[in-house]
Amino acid sequence: MIETPSLVDQYCHGVLRTELGLGTFEARLGRGDGPPAPGTTLFDTQTGFAVRRWCPPLLGLEPHCPPARYLARRRELGVLEAGRRLLRGSGITTYLVSSGLPDDLTGPEEMAAAGDAEAREVVRLEPLAEQVADTSGTVAAFLANLAESVHGAATHAVAFAATASLAGAGPALAPEPPGPGAVRGAAARWLAARRVGEELTDPVLLSHLLWIAVATGRPLQLHAGPEEPGLRTDPAPLTAFVRATAGLGTDLVLLPGLFHHRYAARLAAVHPHVYADSGAALARTGARAAAILADILELAPFGKILFSTGAQSLPELHVVGAHLFRESLNRVLGTWLTEDACTPTDARRVAHLLASENAHRVYGLR
């Protein structure tokens, strides 16, 4: 058993503040997946099994208890107290919380208080731009405020994140900043056409945003592939962007989604400033998570892999993500030791790199 006393969750979101019924809870458990087949529920998934395994004991129930009983106990404790017990039982000591989600989720301060942990903000770029657009009267004011907002955010945020999956989005990942004329034109068109609250999808403005963020020197989190299998992924633009940002002093952290962990791991091996997240893929996969983690450790150097839960809305997902990671890491490293592939000291070093040391180095955490 290899100890990971401290986990830095380098990519997660806050939790809901409202009491949840069984149906609402289940919908959040599915993270955007469709309704279940007739006669089944979204607890009939590996995530459902994992929640039933690890969360009930944190609320004083037996593991694997029926969903209805778990939800009743959760409501009995209240959303705040249940959230405190769950987050404090996750073993996570630092949360890097992405801001700017549409739901009314808890921010870094509340996550820190509820989880008795450190928490820092990762600023999502598109919502920031949308907010600036809502309050800027002219194109010139918008562009000036945008630059100021990003640089301002860099003083307190530990990183930036692009919300959209950019792997299929060639133009937004242009290997050089768009020229001032193109940016002004795109801003004028977008500001003229948009309604308040509308999402930013213009590739020139996205590219402009990415390059402003790169210039701050803060690490930039990028989605390396879509969750939706129907979207074709062309790795060429991301690779070109990776090459174009080499040597600028800004690290890129790739969030691989469900299908691209090997691709992200390989990019992390090849490029000094690129890191690969291991968590979001794990957290959905329940009993199969160790194989995914072994896959990532196969292709990326141990100094380039980061832990995260990718959790959102339910503190149960933070718990499940952390437990799956620790259990998977123990299984993979345990196999290595059994096979004499490395020494116990080596295995402990790998565990600490992935659990927290790499994140401390990349994000400049204390």
Added chain:
Amino acid sequence: MIETPSLVDQYCHGVLRTELGLGTFEARLGRGDGPPAPGTTLFDTQTGFAVRRWCPPLLGLEPHCPPARYLARRRELGVLEAGRRLLRGSGITTYLVSSGLPDDLTGPEEMAAAGDAEAREVVRLEPLAEQVADTSGTVAAFLANLAESVHGAATHAVAFAATASLAGAGPALAPEPPGPGAVRGAAARWLAARRVGEELTDPVLLSHLLWIAVATGRPLQLHAGPEEPGLRTDPAPLTAFVRATAGLGTDLVLLPGLFHHRYAARLAAVHPHVYADSGAALARTGARAAAILADILELAPFGKILFSTGAQSLPELHVVGAHLFRESLNRVLGTWLTEDACTPTDARRVAHLLASENAHRVYGLR
């Protein structure tokens, strides 16, 4: 050991009626693969090993006996008696048999009698259209007869299937039915140019066929990816078709082939009316099948996964497919239990969903 007393083979074909020599048997074992390397045979594959492991005992021989001895015993019993013993030893209690293959294979009634099982027909759309074309004198008659044939088939068939792998075939997966003019034009061109027995590949007519089938409300089996690695798979058209058919009340069952089980499983997770077959990928893979099944269970809800053998021509392939599935399922669920990932009751529920309950629900079997 988790019991699966009843297996519904939701995608298979009939078996040959003729006695087979070693060479002919081997060729069928390879399912269209090329001849073996010099000095080896197609028994030098995982499928070959699996046949030698599970089939000889059903014919009264020791497991792993040499191929020549097995074939001699098979001929001694005769093709009918050998087929009866093999199918009855498979543990399959319901066969959904695809019709319309060029070979003279047994149909559902003969499969039921030989296997002492239920059997229902899955009507393949292209052969149906070709048959209608052979007997229709004019374009108008062809189109009228086609619609009538599909709707007529829907009264006795449990499902329809598109023969071709449609994943690369954008136009045939058009997200809306082609207009009457386009259909008439395509039909006129095809009928004028075709020779009797020629396959239907016109994308407009294929699309027209698919949408007639969707309108019947019967589940539609679609190949999600080609077996041949040289054909590029573009998931976008299939995803568009999946979206366009949502909410119409017709289920889609994706047959993932050798390379797309994760993709099919993910589509089944996202879309309420989409199901993923787990069998055809397993049946080729012998000792590695448990990892494939674990992969599918990782991404798709347990209520969305179906068993099949994908077997054709040789009852040995039905036996191997069923044994591999049961053994793989036992290994995966056994691991879950060892790791305390779920309760024995949970594991039994998963086994029954995959083995038969999901198929009973989707196909409306008694």
Added chain:
Amino acid sequence: MIETPSLVDQYCHGVLRTELGLGTFEARLGRGDGPPAPGTTLFDTQTGFAVRRWCPPLLGLEPHCPPARYLARRRELGVLEAGRRLLRGSGITTYLVSSGLPDDLTGPEEMAAAGDAEAREVVRLEPLAEQVADTSGTVAAFLANLAESVHGAATHAVAFAATASLAGAGPALAPEPPGPGAVRGAAARWLAARRVGEELTDPVLLSHLLWIAVATGRPLQLHAGPEEPGLRTDPAPLTAFVRATAGLGTDLVLLPGLFHHRYAARLAAVHPHVYADSGAALARTGARAAAILADILELAPFGKILFSTGAQSLPELHVVGAHLFRESLNRVLGTWLTEDACTPTDARRVAHLLASENAHRVYGLR
């Protein structure tokens, strides 16, 4: 424990002749990967762990000893003696050595002497063409000398290899030889524009080279996919080339790189003249290698899979590649035996086919 007394390394390169410091050694260990993350080294990878596990004992040190100690001992012995001990400890009895690498690496004769083994040359086509271009005055002379050189090389080399990854290079994999006019035009343009030492990348000339090589009847090694994830792989041209060369009496050996072992294995199953290398993917993957090998054995017939190390520059990589292969094969076949998937005789046959028999047959080795 299944014995593989003899290993034919069907795809490797020579080793460096110079003494190496820790930094240079580490760079070679990474095979072109970027520098490690700050605070880590390239020994913090699965390849690094594997080198520390298997190589120190061959130089008289304990397994897993620190890198600095290992390097000190290596220098103490000298590069020649260390190389002899390592290669002789690898268990490889025949090396097929690719020629024409830019570094000053040992050739087949030196590999044979150092490793106390057989060694044969695999001639890389592009360097051969570049050498011919350096010494030919006219287009006509270049083309005549090129054909003569390839046919001359075929008298002593056991195979040809295309250096470039051709999977993305449609035109170079044209399914028929380019016409004489096109070849003359391409040669004229290339000879006029090139500087001495410049690499050949013209697709018409590459295609011309491939087809001359095919005409010699010697096996042709082709890279089935790039190592770099940013390069999009279109399998269609390779598949078309495979089809076009069927029945010509020339075998193709696919080197799948890090991402395409399943694709190469499937092509080997479908096409009689196609073989799949299993080694280059394994050799990078350390503790995860058995899963990769199981994947390949799942899709390709046992008579179609070849062992290699893909090693270059460091004899440590030959050692690691050979140990990983033997250990992975033992693990996979051991599992098969535990599960009664085959007999011990079957397992030994599989081991011998992969370790050496297939290579002896394909390359006509004694």
